[in-house]
Amino acid sequence: MEEQHSRRDRWREGSRGAYGPHCRRGGPPWVRGLGPYGGGRPYVRPARGQDGPPSRLPGGRRPGRRPGGRRGRLPWPSTLFLAVFVLVGTAFAAADQPDRQPLDGYARLLLLAGPALLLFRRKHPVVVVFGVWATALAYFAAGYPYGPVLVTVALACFAAIVMGHRQAAWWAVGTLWAGHLLIVHWLYRWLPPAHDRPAPWGEQLVIAAFVLALCAASELVRVRREQWAREGAERAVAKKRRENEERLRIARELHDVLAHSISVINVQAGVGLALLDSDPEQARTALTTIKAASKEALGEVRQVLDTLRTPGDAPRAPAPGLDRLPELVEQAASAGLAVGIRRDGERAALPPGIDLAAFRIIQEALTNVVRHSGSRTAEIGLGYAPELLELRIDDAGPATGGDTGGGGNGLVGMRERAAALGGTIEAGPRPDGGFRVRATLPLRPGD
Numbered sequence: 259m260e261e262q263h264s265r266r267d268r269w270r271e272g273s274r275g276a277y278g279p280h281c282r283r284g285g286p287p288w289v290r291g292l293g294p295y296g297g298g299r300p301y302v303r304p305a306r307g308q309d310g311p312p313s314r315l316p317g318g319r320r321p322g323r324r325p326g327g328r329r330g331r332l333p334w335p336s337t338l339f340l341a342v343f344v345l346v347g348t349a350f351a352a353a354d355q356p357d358r359q360p361l362d363g364y365a366r367l368l369l370l371a372g373p374a375l376l377l378f379r380r381k382h383p384v385v386v387v388f389g390v391w392a393t394a395l396a397y398f399a400a401g402y403p404y405g406p407v408l409v410t411v412a413l414a415c416f417a418a419i420v421m422g423h424r425q426a427a428w429w430a431v432g433t434l435w436a437g438h439l440l441i442v443h444w445l446y447r448w449l450p451p452a453h454d455r456p457a458p459w460g461e462q463l464v465i466a467a468f469v470l471a472l473c474a475a476s477e478l479v480r481v482r483r484e485q486w487a488r489e490g491a492e493r494a495v496a497k498k499r500r501e502n503e504e505r506l507r508i509a510r511e512l513h514d515v516l517a518h519s520i521s522v523i524n525v526q527a528g529v530g531l532a533l534l535d536s537d538p539e540q541a542r543t544a545l546t547t548i549k550a551a552s553k554e555a556l557g558e559v560r561q562v563l564d565t566l567r568t569p570g571d572a573p574r575a576p577a578p579g580l581d582r583l584p585e586l587v588e589q590a591a592s593a594g595l596a597v598g599i600r601r602d603g604e605r606a607a608l609p610p611g612i613d614l615a616a617f618r619i620i621q622e623a624l625t626n627v628v629r630h631s632g633s634r635t636a637e638i639g640l641g642y643a644p645e646l647l648e649l650r651i652d653d654a655g656p657a658t659g660g661d662t663g664g665g666g667n668g669l670v671g672m673r674e675r676a677a678a679l680g681g682t683i684e685a686g687p688r689p690d691g692g693f694r695v696r697a698t699l700p701l702r703p704g705d
Contacts, residue, residue, distance in 0.1 A: 633692065
């Protein structure tokens with residue numbers, strides 16, 4: 259008895275919870291938590307007033323709807339309108355053609371067969387165009403009245419040509435016209451209606467002109483659609499290229515700002531640690547420099563990131579330029595680097611892009627001197643010409659072989675900046691020792 263009670267308790271405990279106190283795990287899928295679609299997803303009871311499975315599948319799709327939107331559906335509204343138009347229009351046209359065969363059930367079946375095939379004109383345009391061709395030819399051969407039946411042929415040929423099946427459409431139209439000529443000028447003797455006479459050639463010329471105009475319009479639409487698709491692809495490529503250029507620009511800005519400021523902070527932190535006990539006042543100066551450099555770096559990083567707020571917003575602060583060169587020299591001096599400036603030529607106002615690029619190139623070059631050179635002196639040369647700005651940053655060396663951080667992208671970033679403006683960068687050892695960075699930036703109108 260006790261064994262039976264314990265077995266019953268275990269069964270109740272194992273089946274309680276999401277399954278209810280009286281549901282076994284071996285029941286139907288909705289009891290086992292598999293859901294109506296399987297796959298291990300628990301079944302959730304519909305809300306009050308709702309029955310059946312959920313109205314949407316994962317991803318926002320309704321059950322039975324193919325991915326891809328409208329292209330996965332059949333064009334029911336337009337096809338139904340066309341079927342009504344063909345039936346009603348043919349009935350009105352038959353009133354003025356008493357010598358043709360009267361409309362019967364077989365005629366209406368042929369009139370409806372064309373619109374029914376046009377339901378699949380997006381998925382199977384070649385099959386549809388030849389199917390409509392066959393129904394129209396059978397309708398003409400049976401001697402029924404002329405009317406809007408040619409509209410179904412026109413729409414089938416239009417769909418085939420627009421979707422790229424030009425040869426099939428031209429073959430269908432050409433053979434339909436040839437078959438119609440054969441019927442009205444030779445086979446009419448054996449085909450209904452009785453005592454029929456050959457059709458006038460002027461009528462056939464009108465039909466030929468209609469066919470040619472239809473095919474020409476279809477070809478024009480096809481060419482325009484291809485042109486729109488090509489232009490759309492080109493716009494997508496151009497947008498992607500602009501996004502990549504903007505991403506590289508922001509990466510260069512962040513690299514230049516952070517590499518310079520963090521290099522100054524690194525040097526000053528080392529100085530502060532070394533002099534903390536022996537010269538507290540000098541250590542305080544180093545900490546003050548660290549604070550100023552970090553504040554400036556945060557401000558410039560915030561300015562760079564402000565461009566990502568919303569498209570079209572203008573920067574809140576002006577971009578740095580050569581007018582801030584004294585600040586750059588002062589920061590380098592706080593890191594123990596004495597920098598001299600020499601200007602050649604008449605100083606002139608620079609375009610914003612050239613001004614920013616020149617400042618960043620000098621900033622990165624001085625950062626490399628602080629990080630990689632054993633020299634404590636550097637010289638900046640600015641050469642102004644009517645159509646050219648030349649920058650030259652020299653240090654006496656030698657290279658220390660050390661590194662204070664960074665990924666080695668400084669020279670790459672400088673070359674990218676110069677190349678974006680049509681300029682060049684030359685960097686390498688000098689003949690008399692040391693290292694030189696030389697940049698030339700053209701001052702073209704409109705930069």
